[in-house]
Amino acid sequence: xxxxxxxxxxxxxxxxxxxxxxxxxxxxxxxxxxxxxxxxxxxxxxxxxxxxxxxxxxxxxxxxxxxxxxxxxxxxxxxxxxxxxxxxxxxxxxxxxxxxxxxxxxxxxxxxxxxxxxxxxxxxxxxxxxxxxxxxxxxxxxxxxxxxxxxxxxxxxxxxxxxxxxxxxxxxxxxxxxxxxxxxxxxxxxxxxxxxxxxxxxxxxxxxxxxxxxxxxxxxxxxxxxxxxxxxxxxxxxxxxxxxxxxxxxxxxxxxxxxxxxxxxxxxxxxxxxxxxxxxxxxxxxxxxxxxxxxxxxxxxxxxxxxxxxxxxxxxxxxxxxxxxxxxxxxxxxxxxxxxxxxxxxxxxxxxxxxxxxxxxxxxxxxxxxxxxxxxxx
Amino acid sequence: xxxxxxxxxxxxxxxxxxxxxxxxxxxxxxxxxxxxxxxxxxxxxxxxxxxxxxxxxxxxxxxxxxxxxxxxxxxxxxxxxxxxxxxxxxxxxxxxxxxxxxxxxxxxxxxxxxxxxxxxxxxxxxxxxxxxxxxxxxxxxxxxxxxxxxxxxxxxxxxxxxxxxxxxxxxxxxxxxxxxxxxxxxxxxxxxxxxxxxxxxxxxxxxxxxxxxxxxxxxxxxxxxxxxxxxxxxxxxxxxxxxxxxxxxxxxxxxxxxxxxxxxxxxxxxxxxxxxxxxxxxxxxxxxxxxxxxxxxxxxxxxxxxxxxxxxxxxxxxxxxxxxxxxxxxxxxxxxxxxxxxxxxxxxxxxxxxxxxxxxxxxxxxxxxxxxxxxxxx
Numbered sequence: 049x050x051x052x053x054x055x056x057x058x059x060x061x062x063x064x065x066x067x068x069x070x071x072x073x074x075x076x077x078x079x080x081x082x083x084x085x086x087x088x089x090x091x092x093x094x095x096x097x098x099x100x101x102x103x104x105x106x107x108x109x110x111x112x113x114x115x116x117x118x119x120x121x122x123x124x125x126x127x128x129x130x131x132x133x134x135x136x137x138x139x140x141x142x143x144x145x146x147x148x149x150x151x152x153x154x155x156x157x158x159x160x161x162x163x164x165x166x167x168x169x170x171x172x173x174x175x176x177x178x179x180x181x182x183x184x185x186x187x188x189x190x191x192x193x194x195x196x197x198x199x200x201x202x203x204x205x206x207x208x209x210x211x212x213x214x215x216x217x218x219x220x221x222x223x224x225x226x227x228x229x230x231x232x233x234x235x236x237x238x239x240x241x242x243x244x245x246x247x248x249x250x251x252x253x254x255x256x257x258x259x260x261x262x263x264x265x266x267x268x269x270x271x272x273x274x275x276x277x278x279x280x281x282x283x284x285x286x287x288x289x290x291x292x293x294x295x296x297x298x299x300x301x302x303x304x305x306x307x308x309x310x311x312x313x314x315x316x317x318x319x320x321x322x323x324x325x326x327x328x329x330x331x332x333x334x335x336x337x338x339x340x341x342x343x344x345x346x347x348x349x350x351x352x353x354x355x356x357x358x359x360x361x362x363x364x365x366x367x368x369x370x371x372x373x374x375x376x377x378x379x380x381x382x383x384x385x386x387x388x389x390x391x392x393x394x395x396x397x398x399x400x401x402x403x404x405x406x407x408x409x410x411x412x413x414x415x416x417x418x419x420x421x422x423x424x425x426x
Numbered sequence: 427x428x429x430x431x432x433x434x435x436x437x438x439x440x441x442x443x444x445x446x447x448x449x450x451x452x453x454x455x456x457x458x459x460x461x462x463x464x465x466x467x468x469x470x471x472x473x474x475x476x477x478x479x480x481x482x483x484x485x486x487x488x489x490x491x492x493x494x495x496x497x498x499x500x501x502x503x504x505x506x507x508x509x510x511x512x513x514x515x516x517x518x519x520x521x522x523x524x525x526x527x528x529x530x531x532x533x534x535x536x537x538x539x540x541x542x543x544x545x546x547x548x549x550x551x552x553x554x555x556x557x558x559x560x561x562x563x564x565x566x567x568x569x570x571x572x573x574x575x576x577x578x579x580x581x582x583x584x585x586x587x588x589x590x591x592x593x594x595x596x597x598x599x600x601x602x603x604x605x606x607x608x609x610x611x612x613x614x615x616x617x618x619x620x621x622x623x624x625x626x627x628x629x630x631x632x633x634x635x636x637x638x639x640x641x642x643x644x645x646x647x648x649x650x651x652x653x654x655x656x657x658x659x660x661x662x663x664x665x666x667x668x669x670x671x672x673x674x675x676x677x678x679x680x681x682x683x684x685x686x687x688x689x690x691x692x693x694x695x696x697x698x699x700x701x702x703x704x705x706x707x708x709x710x711x712x713x714x715x716x717x718x719x720x721x722x723x724x725x726x727x728x729x730x731x732x733x734x735x736x737x738x739x740x741x742x743x744x745x746x747x748x749x750x751x752x753x754x755x756x757x758x759x760x761x762x763x764x765x766x767x768x769x770x771x772x773x774x775x776x777x778x779x780x781x782x783x784x785x786x787x788x789x790x791x792x793x794x795x796x797x798x799x800x801x802x803x804x
């Protein structure tokens with residue numbers, strides 16, 4: 049179980065590495081080669097760190113910008129072990145990495161944000177129960193393991209409600225909205241007869257998120273909360289500042305702090321909140337990773353969420369989360385990316401394209417952040 | 427001489443490529459794998475472009491972040507041809523790329539900023555004569571091809587003066603300062619008996635530079651001029667705004683425009699100016715590439731000099747060069763990089779490390795840009 053050592057690099061032992069600060073020149077292991085892994089690798093490079101990405105074969109835009117790549121399935125034991133032996137810390141760009149993969153690597157190298165965060169966020173029911181245990185409000189919910197339980201849940205929660213698979217749902221997939229009683233019949237089959245939860249509708253005024261980081265020393269830093277607009281279950285726009293009071297922003301940060309501390313979390317987290325019409329907050333869900341609603345930090349802050357995550361997982365001090373500009377981020381989804389030339393011509397617009405091959409409908413191809421609200425010198 | 431085509435990528439012909447806009451997904455060929463090549467590759471990635479770096483074997487930090495790398499000497503014909511056939515445009519990160527290498531590639535692919543800019547900037551005498559031909563003031567200078575010509579040049583220009591080799595000098599190398607007559611004897615041997623020029627001292631008040639870009643369509647955009655402080659012949663600090671009048675800034679931009687147009691330049695240029703005590707300007711030298719005194723644009727502008735260069739050489743519209751923050755950039759040279767942990771703790775400080783192995787004295791290991799002057803929201 050001893051870590052494979054590389055004498056030429058003067059590596060610390062595995063036990064030491066769990067608390068050590070990683071020096072520049074160290075290698076970040078990233079599970080996942082999508083746009084988040086890509087932007088993490090770019091942020092690591094800015095700090096003089098190398099990246100080694102592990103992902104299954106396919107269109108992996110992260111692979112264009114990393115120092116090393118392992119193309120393998122997450123259940124290939126030998127590939128996992130070789131990867132873990134080559135890197136100084138492992139992080140993940142998405143919450144559906146198989147827990148078994150990460151548990152295997154955890155015997156060799158530090159995993160950050162950690163396995164608990166992964167396990168909890170992979171299952172909507174476990175996540176909701178975890179939040180409830182912290183006293184954090186969510187939408188009303190009930191477990192649904194079969195069609196009779198769905199009927200029972202609908203009776204308890206009422207309509208409208210949303211049936212969501214407990215696992216492997218993202219960007220609106222694996223979800224059915226139930227508005228009237230006829231919608232209920234067949235819904236269980238529509239989610240593939242998979243273990244699910246029924247969530248009641250929340251009468252919200254707006255959606256915000258907290259992008260926060262917790263360091264290896266327990267320090268916590270939050271960016272200003274963006275206000276988020278979704279379309280077809282996918283984030284469309286994030287805007288800072290959100291049209292909320294300081295009290296609401298502070299309350300959302302406090303709840304996020306509870307979550308981070310309960311998980312002994314290290315890294316960046318994205319927590320999605322509903323702001324209810326009565327001014328209270330309910331958590332929608334959290335993602336144990338950099339978050340789409342934090343992409344504006346690349347252009348509007350000295351330290352982006354990606355750099356903040358890299359700093360945290362390397363044991364570095366967290367950076368200043370202040371923003372120097374107001375910002376509005378629009379995702380470029382599917383054919384939207386075809387607007388790149390017009391967007392590149394627009395003053396104050398910061399264009400980001402992810403280098404993906406095929407602009408399939410619903411696929412996040414890039415984003416654009418418009419900076420404004422402060423006088424720009426010329 | 428036809429370009430090797432790749433039907434899978436729907437490549438345009440070589441003639442077409444000379445005027446075409448490169449789509450996202452195209453590959454930038456970068457000659458040189460140092461920190462400038464690295465930051466160009468990172469900027470290309472942001473726009474969904476791939477990078478292929480060509481450089482001799484060694485410590486090449488650019489290689490950590492590019493999609494493909496060719497390790498070869500610049501005079502290896504086959505490697506040059508294979509590289510040129512693989513990329514959609516070629517650029518260079520330093521002005522001492524052998525002209526023969528670039529001429530060879532120019533038969534296959536567009537070279538930007540172009541061969542003239544390279545040829546002129548490689549030779550201090552040719553550069554000074556080029557500037558004089560445009561009516562641009564420089565320090566007084568004279569060609570020195572042997573020891574008697576040095577004596578003659580000193581008699582004409584006076585002391586103090588600097589003897590500089592015409593070729594392959596940078597960061598103060600290949601230079602001898604002559605303060606008193608005894609310094610003159612032996613100076614010719616000190617520069618290696620290489621073809622040189624003698625430059626008279628310029629009684630300057632401060633040094634500034636213009637970082638400007640010219641697009642494929644001839645459009646020109648300038649960043650605000652930084653004020654630069656050198657130590658031991660190496661840039662130490664760049665600060666924006668410079669303490670100069672608008673008239674001086676405009677005059678420097680106008681001179682830069684003359685240089686760009688005369689070279690039919692495409693890409694970013696760095697032009698170094700002396701601001702004389704009488705308020706006039708003299709050009710010190712220009713670099714046909716992104717420039718160390720423009721590194722602050724990474725953090726203080728929506729579009730950095732690196733992205734601006736990539737936009738220009740791809741035929742994209744130039745970006746907005748406005749800055750959102752005041753900035754002060756300090757180079758981290760040699761052992762300075764050891765301060766990384768303290769710098770990472772400093773609010774408003776943007777740390778950049780280049781991923782180089784060995785912090786040798788005089789070696790540029792990274793830089794830090796402090797943002798200030800605008801109110802930062804928290």
